[in-house]
Amino acid sequence: MSAAPFAFSMRVYWEDTDAGGVVYYANYLKFYERARTEWLRARGIEQLALKEQIDLVFAIRSLSVEYLAPAKLDDALRVSVELIERKPVQFSLRQAVIHETSGATLSRADVHAVALKASTFKPRRIPTELLQRLYNA
Amino acid sequence: MSAAPFAFSMRVYWEDTDAGGVVYYANYLKFYERARTEWLRARGIEQLALKEQIDLVFAIRSLSVEYLAPAKLDDALRVSVELIERKPVQFSLRQAVIHETSGATLSRADVHAVALKASTFKPRRIPTELLQRLYNA
Amino acid sequence: MSAAPFAFSMRVYWEDTDAGGVVYYANYLKFYERARTEWLRARGIEQLALKEQIDLVFAIRSLSVEYLAPAKLDDALRVSVELIERKPVQFSLRQAVIHETSGATLSRADVHAVALKASTFKPRRIPTELLQRLYNA
Amino acid sequence: MSAAPFAFSMRVYWEDTDAGGVVYYANYLKFYERARTEWLRARGIEQLALKEQIDLVFAIRSLSVEYLAPAKLDDALRVSVELIERKPVQFSLRQAVIHETSGATLSRADVHAVALKASTFKPRRIPTELLQRLYNA
Numbered sequence: 001m002s003a004a005p006f007a008f009s010m011r012v013y014w015e016d017t018d019a020g021g022v023v024y025y026a027n028y029l030k031f032y033e034r035a036r037t038e039w040l041r042a043r044g045i046e047q048l049a050l051k052e053q054i055d056l057v058f059a060i061r062s063l064s065v066e067y068l069a070p071a072k073l074d075d076a077l078r079v080s081v082e083l084i085e086r087k088p089v090q091f092s093l094r095q096a097v098i099h100e101t102s103g104a105t106l107s108r109a110d111v112h113a114v115a116l117k118a119s120t121f122k123p124r125r126i127p128t129e130l131l132q133r134l135y136n137a
Numbered sequence: 138m139s140a141a142p143f144a145f146s147m148r149v150y151w152e153d154t155d156a157g158g159v160v161y162y163a164n165y166l167k168f169y170e171r172a173r174t175e176w177l178r179a180r181g182i183e184q185l186a187l188k189e190q191i192d193l194v195f196a197i198r199s200l201s202v203e204y205l206a207p208a209k210l211d212d213a214l215r216v217s218v219e220l221i222e223r224k225p226v227q228f229s230l231r232q233a234v235i236h237e238t239s240g241a242t243l244s245r246a247d248v249h250a251v252a253l254k255a256s257t258f259k260p261r262r263i264p265t266e267l268l269q270r271l272y273n274a
Numbered sequence: 275m276s277a278a279p280f281a282f283s284m285r286v287y288w289e290d291t292d293a294g295g296v297v298y299y300a301n302y303l304k305f306y307e308r309a310r311t312e313w314l315r316a317r318g319i320e321q322l323a324l325k326e327q328i329d330l331v332f333a334i335r336s337l338s339v340e341y342l343a344p345a346k347l348d349d350a351l352r353v354s355v356e357l358i359e360r361k362p363v364q365f366s367l368r369q370a371v372i373h374e375t376s377g378a379t380l381s382r383a384d385v386h387a388v389a390l391k392a393s394t395f396k397p398r399r400i401p402t403e404l405l406q407r408l409y410n411a
Numbered sequence: 412m413s414a415a416p417f418a419f420s421m422r423v424y425w426e427d428t429d430a431g432g433v434v435y436y437a438n439y440l441k442f443y444e445r446a447r448t449e450w451l452r453a454r455g456i457e458q459l460a461l462k463e464q465i466d467l468v469f470a471i472r473s474l475s476v477e478y479l480a481p482a483k484l485d486d487a488l489r490v491s492v493e494l495i496e497r498k499p500v501q502f503s504l505r506q507a508v509i510h511e512t513s514g515a516t517l518s519r520a521d522v523h524a525v526a527l528k529a530s531t532f533k534p535r536r537i538p539t540e541l542l543q544r545l546y547n548a
Contacts (some may be wrong), residue, residue, distance in 0.1 A: 013174055014184075015167045015300065017293035019347050020529065026440035027470045033437070040210075047151075048210040050428075060436045064475040069150045070349060072531060073293050074178075086163055108478065113482075121481060122173040152437065154430035154486050156322075157392065161426060162334045163307070166300035166535050185293075195297045201338040207395060255294065258344060287448055288458075289441045304426045311424055311485075321425075322484040347459040348452075 003013050007084040008035035009100070010055035012075045019056070022070035028107050029065070035079035039093075043133045050118075054127065055116040061090070064111040069099075088125050088133045090114040105127060138253050142219035143179060145172035146237070149212045160205035165244050166202070172216035173248070176230075180270045181268050192266065194255040198227070206236075209239040213237035223272045227251040277337045279356040280316060282309035283374070286349045296344035302381050305338070306369050309353035310385070315369075317407045328401065335364070338385040343373075350374035360409045362399050364388040412536075419446035420511070423534060430538040433481035439496050440476070444507050446490035447522070454544045465538065468529045472501070476520040480510075487511035490502045497546045499536050501525040 010031060018024040041045060044095075050056045071077060078098040084094035090113060096106040115126045126134065147168060155161040157202060177184060177195075187193045208214060215235040222229035234244040252263045263271065284305060292298040314332075324330045345351060348363060352372040359366035364387060371381040389400045400408065421442060428437040451458060451469075461467045482488060489509040496503035501524060508518040526537045537545065 002467070008226075011171075011174075013167070014292045014294070015170060015298060018288045019291035019295045020288070020462075020468055020470075021292070022292045022532075026437045026476075027291065029437035029440060030150070033152060034148075034150050037211075046211050051431075057431050059431075059481075060478055062477045063436075064473070066473045067471055070470075074174075074183050121433070123483070137152050151429045151431070153436060156428035156432045157325075157331050157333075157425070157429045162337075163426065170300070171447070176278070190292075194294055194343075196294075197341055199338070199340045200299075201336070203336045204334055207333075216514045228303045231328035246366070253287060285445075285448075287441070288447050289444060304424070307426060308422075308424050315485075319486050348448075348457050387466075 005080040006035070007040045007098075008038045008079045008087070009016075010077050010079065011035065012071050012073055012077065014073065017072075017073050021070055025067060028067070028071075028097060028109075029063075031077065031079050031097055032109055032111065035081050035095060036093065036113075038090060041059050041079040045130070045133055050130075054130075055118045056124065056126070056130075057116050059116050059121070061108055061112045061114045063111045067121075069104055069106045071097065071106050082133065084110070085088065085102075088131070089123050091134065098120070101118045104117075142217040142231075143163065143172070143176045144235075145175045145216045145218070147171065147210050147216065148213050149210055149214065151210065154210050156228075157207075159209055160272075162204060162273075164210075165204070165234060165246075166200075166217050167236055169246055169248065172218050172232060173230065173250075176218040177271075182267065187267075188255045192255045193261065193263070193267075194253050195250045196253050196258070198247045198249045198251045200246055202244060204244050206241055206243045208234065208243050210234065214243070215271070220272065225268070226260050228271065245267055279354040279368075280309070280313045282353045282355070283373075284308065284351050284353065286345050286347055286351065290345075290348065291347050292335055294344075296346055299341060300347075301305040302341070302371060302383075303337075305353050305371055306383055306385065308320065309355050310387075311365065314408075317357070319360060319407055324391045324404075328404075329392045330398065330400070330404075331390050332387045333390050334394070335386045335388045337383055337385045339381060340380050343380045345371065345380050353379070358371065358384070359386075362405070363397055365408065373394045381402065415503075416424075416491040417446070417450045418509075419449045419490045419492070421488050421490065423482050423484055423488065424507055425484065425507050427482075428484050431481075433483055436448070436478060437495050439508060439520070442472075442488065442490050442508055443520055443522065444465075444524060446506060447504065447510070447524075451493040452544075456541070456544055458461070458466065461541075462529045465541075466529045467535065468527050469524045470532070472523045472525045474522045478518050480515055480517045481529050482508065482510065483515050488517070494546065497524075499542070502545065
């Protein structure tokens with residue numbers, strides 16, 4: 001009984017591309033981050049509120065990315081998010097960028113996030129109520 | 138009998154903000170460009186196809202922007218597009234960025250676009266069929 | 275007896291270009307901002323220190339840009355900064371992007387900046403000592 | 412008898428930061444790419460010329476990045492490049508972002524690059540003359 005992973009839909013615009021005619025490699029990290037933001041929002045978590053109300057930000061500690069095929073201007077993409085590790089101060093996500101019309105996987109990433117105090121950038125525990133929203137959805 | 142201007146809805150993500158806590162001033166030009174791209178798409182015009190099939194790109198010749206109030210992380214925005222000048226090789230658009238929940242206008246821009254040959258960057262006439270899609274919607 | 279305007283030297287990288295094969299129009303605003311930052315630094319003004327020590331940020335209120343010819347990957351550019359209006363809470367700059375090898379002007383901009391409280395984004399006077407650094411260099 | 416790795420010096424500007432007050436995680440990939448571009452240029456390799464003259468681009472196939480400590484506005488950074496694997500169609504680089512004044516390593520990355528035909532994005536051998544510039548410097 002497994003649910004499909006969370007997916008965020010988006011378009012490629014001129015800003016995303018480079019002179020090679022395809023999406024610039026750093027911009028996939030923007031796409032992955034947009035999808036994580038919407039995955040959090042779908043769990044009722046707004047990051048600006050977290051920062052201002054409980055002094056918490058999620059930071060990326062490490063990641064690995066594969067680039068399998070290029071995305072191009074005007075492409076419709078679907079960016080997935082799947083939780084693969086749940087801990088009290090950190091979690092890991094598996095993500096992918098899928099080409100909407102062909103279904104091809106263009107990129108894959110494993111992303112390791114950690115909770116920090118927004119004011120000091122020191123690691124901190126994720127409050128229980130927040131952990132439940134994150135991990136039990 | 139006037140129609141509401143075209144509007145494109147979007148969110149502010151971390152990538153759009155800067156250390157001042159608000160959207161970085163150059164990134165409004167990305168938002169304006171996304172809205173123009175969707176305005177073209179709503180008229181049946183796909184820019185990658187234009188470039189590859191008839192060697193035409195639209196380039197921005199000049200623009201002016203006002204920044205009235207800052208957009209912030211997680212804000213829902215509406216970016217409008219209104220045609221204010223129609224000519225055979227160029228056109229002008231009036232655009233605005235509206236804060237979705239408050240209705241406040243955060244930024245306004247006038248943008249002057251011109252048709253170029255994609256391969257040489259020389260000005261060229263816009264083909265009649267394309268002019269009709271652009272100007273008569 | 276007039277001095278040459280301040281100039282900042284930089285290169286075009288892949289990140290700056292788009293699928294048209296040239297620098298994306300919003301990225302010129304990054305180039306203009308880098309040059310303003312170095313122009314401030316040359317006057318002994320570090321913006322992070324300003325923000326943290328006297329709660330002041332400079333924000334752009336409005337600007338106009340002309341795009342005259344495209345910059346390309348690997349181009350060496352020179353971005354100029356010239357003060358054209360000095361007031362107690364605001365100032366205006368004239369800027370240009372020059373192609374280093376040809377000397378061609380690729381873009382020109384007039385930029386209107388204002389001093390704000392970093393914490394509230396309300397306009398504020400520029401302290402006298404800072405005004406002197408800004409306007410008397 | 413080992414040489415110090417190639418290093419590229421740069422500054423952090425507003426465009427690089429986000430509302431967390433630090434450099435946005437995707438922008439380190441821009442810094443890494445700028446350093447690789449200058450590492451190539453130091454070997455006499457200009458990428459726009461490669462693309463136009465021999466239809467070759469270097470693309471990133473995969474990478475892993477660690478984020479150890481945040482870079483901030485106005486920081487002076489040094490980005491290193493070290494060749495760790497040399498093959499006929501691909502190579503791997505180890506890179507790091509160093510904080511200029513403290514000497515602290517802020518980020519580390521391993522980057523795997525491949526030579527492609529610019530027109531088709533198919534893998535291709537790197538011509539011998541180019542291999543020698545790349546690998547024997």
